[in-house]
Amino acid sequence: MRRYPTRNAALFHTLRRLVASLCCVFLFVQGVRYGRYHFFRPDPSWERVQARAVLVVGMDTSYYPFAVMQGERISGLDVDIALEIARRLGVRLQVAPMGVDGLYDALHTGVVDALISALPLDPFRLDTFLYVGAYLDGGYFLVSPKGLYQRMSDLEGKRIAAEYGSLGDEQARLWLRRLRSLRVQHYAEPSAALAAVAEGEADAALVDYLSARLWLREHREADLRIAEQPIHSEGYHVVLRIQDLALASKVSEALEAMRADGSLAAIIARWLGEDRR
Amino acid sequence: MAESWPYRAGGAVRWLWQRRGIWLRGAILAVILLNLAPARARLQPEPPQRVQTAHPILCMHTRLVDEVEDWKIWHTLRMVREMGATAIVELFPWAYIQPREGVYDWHHPDRIIRLARQQGLTVIARLGVVPAWARPDPRLQPTSLNYLAPERYADYAAFVAAFAARYRGEVTHIIPWNEPNLYFEWGFRRVTPEEYVEFLKLVYQAAHAANPEVQILGAALAPTLEPEDGANGMSDLIYLRRIYEAGGGAYFDALAVHTYGFTSPPDDPPAPDRLNFRRAELLFDIMRAFGDADKPIYITESSWNDHPRWTHAVRPSQRIEYTLAALRYAESTWQTVRNLCFWFFRAPTLYRNYMDGYAFVTVGFRPRPIYEEVRRWALGEREVP
Structure with a gap:
């Protein structure tokens, strides 16, 4: 039996071994838990889609221009993006039409593999869902002749047009407190606010991106430009279940490739007209 | 000979032990510093306020029952007063106030009503949500929170009486139940106006016995196109007619x-x-x-919704326009309407669906343009065209 010079030395030796053993057990348990969650957790999401050769995507089919149902036919910007993603993944696309309130439930319960339905990131749902690559920013942008006005500080002494009661109006009212002489002009619709800018009644409009693109598509003669950066950003994402990392990775790669080769911009331009920034 | 690592580790432990006084004090100090947090916001005493308004018809439906912090309740009520609204409608769940038979917890309604009165607001109390003890054993019969069997009507009436007595002089308007013409709201029982009259009679008599000043409001009916024997409920028009035919008109003020x-x-x-x-x-x-033409009417829920993804919603500009036009119309045309209350002022958290399009103020207390415009109207300021 090992001898110790003092009783304290024996006590510290035992204590050391006890602490070291506890640390080892703790590290082992944590390692197993972490590994099971991050490395050894089975993720058959991509294999499942491959085996079916079908990607099932949930969409709200009452939201123009993203997805609209006419008879048996569903068309729209989101449909085209989903078709292109499915083509790049080498599978067929199946659209599951549903109301906007049912989208997340359908994904959570596995009725669909993904959601592509102009869905902005919701921080509250990040524990349950993955938001992959914003394919479009549907937020609020300044629109002005030749893109003269890009941000709030450019608007000192100017007239800004906004849809009455909208988020743009809300933002413009906040700017009233920060700029010495800003005039906010209200209009019943974003299109009227944009028309006011085109006709010189206002210097800039603060409207949502979709309204701006759709209006500019119909009014090619108007020399208006959308600002480079949004005033209020609202990116639309592809949404997947949080455990479907493999599928999310494939979808993300497809989206990135679409962005890189210009096919994403082409699809958006097909539905919203050319990008005038 | 080089010392082994266990020996060196032991030395380190010994070194720490010898200085245990210092590091234990340091650790205690660190724990204290790390746990320092701002004190919970406390309400400053405030003198009683009065609502300044040019249009006392304006009223808001608040959602304070699930609000925890005092300052949020106070801030909500202050914004309602500053808007020019004279009254609020608020739900006070029976299940919260009487969690066990014979046991009342008035803590939460007390503070809502106290703070509302301090802001000079009239409280219209809607009483609903049945506690577990007043429903059947769920192992024998699963029921919803709105299920109230006829043999338990007297328990509900006793609760309403207790509420009316406690808030005598503070709350004079009580709505027993909500939308009883809907299958869901009637606890998934068959919707029968005659049964509601029996229920209302008990409540009316008990409440008036406890507090003669109280006004019992006939529960608002859900506007619905359901037929008389509909799967989801009954048409509000048929339901109200049958209430009167069953003699129910005598049991609501x-x-x-x-x-x-x-x-x-x-x-x-x-x-x-x-x-x-x-x-x-x-x-x-x-x-x-x-023959009830002169009976007062309180519109306890009304609104337009501007959620961009809801098919029954309107544009934000239309929402403001319609809301102001509705207020003007009700004030000038509906002589017996005392209040027009809008659903809803602010929610404690986002619904994450179309319901968010009803809010006048965001969860973070940022007033939406509709709040500003209705406030300007109520205070008699110039209206935005």
């Missing part, structure tokens, strides 16, 4: 009404097969037909 505009403007004419703002006039016609 005023009537609560729900009327939503959906996508129609407020001047859209009423018709039995349409859901719009002026559908309320069809209810007034029934009251008139049964």
Whole structure:
């Protein structure tokens, strides 16, 4: 039996071994838990889609221009993006039409593999869902002749047009407190606010991106430009279940490739007209 | 000979042990510093306020029952007062206040009512949500939170009486139940107006015995196109007529009404097969037909919604326009309407669906333009065209 010079030395030796053993057990348990969650957790999401050769995507089919149902036919910007993603993944696309309130439930319960339905990131749902690559920013942008006005500080002494009661109006009212002489002009619709800018009644409009693109598509003669950066950003994402990392990775790669080769911009331009920034 | 690592580790432990006084004090100090947090916001004493308004018809439906912090309740009520609204409608769940038979917890309603009175606001109390003890054993019969068997009506009446007695002089308007013409709201039991009259009779008598000043409002009916034997409920028009036919008119001092505009403007004419703002006039016609033309009416829920993804929503500009037009119309045309209350002022958290399009103020207390415009109207300021 090992001898110790003092009783304290024996006590510290035992204590050391006890602490070291506890640390080892703790590290082992944590390692197993972490590994099971991050490395050894089975993720058959991509294999499942491959085996079916079908990607099932949930969409709200009452939201123009993203997805609209006419008879048996569903068309729209989101449909085209989903078709292109499915083509790049080498599978067929199946659209599951549903109301906007049912989208997340359908994904959570596995009725669909993904959601592509102009869905902005919701921080509250990040524990349950993955938001992959914003394919479009549907937020609020300044629109002005030749893109003269890009941000709030450019608007000192100017007239800004906004849809009455909208988020743009809300933002413009906040700017009233920060700029010495800003005039906010209200209009019943974003299109009227944009028309006011085109006709010189206002210097800039603060409207949502979709309204701006759709209006500019119909009014090619108007020399208006959308600002480079949004005033209020609202990116639309592809949404997947949080455990479907493999599928999310494939979808993300497809989206990135679409962005890189210009096919994403082409699809958006097909539905919203050319990008005038 | 080089010392082994266990020996060196032991030395380190010994070194720490010898200085245990210092590091233990340091650790205690660190724990204290790390746990320092701002004190919970406390309300400063404030003198009683008075509502300044040019249009006392304005009222808001608040959602304070699930609000935890005092300052949020106070801030909500202060914003309601500053808006020019004279009254609030608030739900006080029976299940929260009487969690066990014979045991009352008035803590939460006390502070809501105290703070509302401090802001000079009238409280219209809606009482609902059945506690577990008043429902059947869930192992024998699963039921919803709205299920109240006829043999338990007396328990509910006793609760209403206790509420009326406690808040005598503070709360004079009580709405027993909500939308009893809906299958869901009636606890998934068969919807029968005659049964509601029996229920109302008990509540009315108990409440008036406890507090003679109290006004019992006939529960607002859900505007619905369901037929008389509908799967989801019964038409509000048929239901109210049958209440009167069963003699129910004697058991409410005023009537609560729900009327939503959906996508129609407020001047859209009423018709039995349409859901719009002026559908309320069809209810007034029934009251008139049964000799109740002068009975006061409180519109406890009304609104337009501007959620961008809801098919029954309108544009934000239309929402403001319709809301202001509805207020002007109700004030000038509906002589017996005491308050027009809008659903809803602010929610404690986001619903994450179309319901968010009803809010006047964001969860973070940022007033939406509709709040500003209704406030300007209520205070008699210039209106935005």
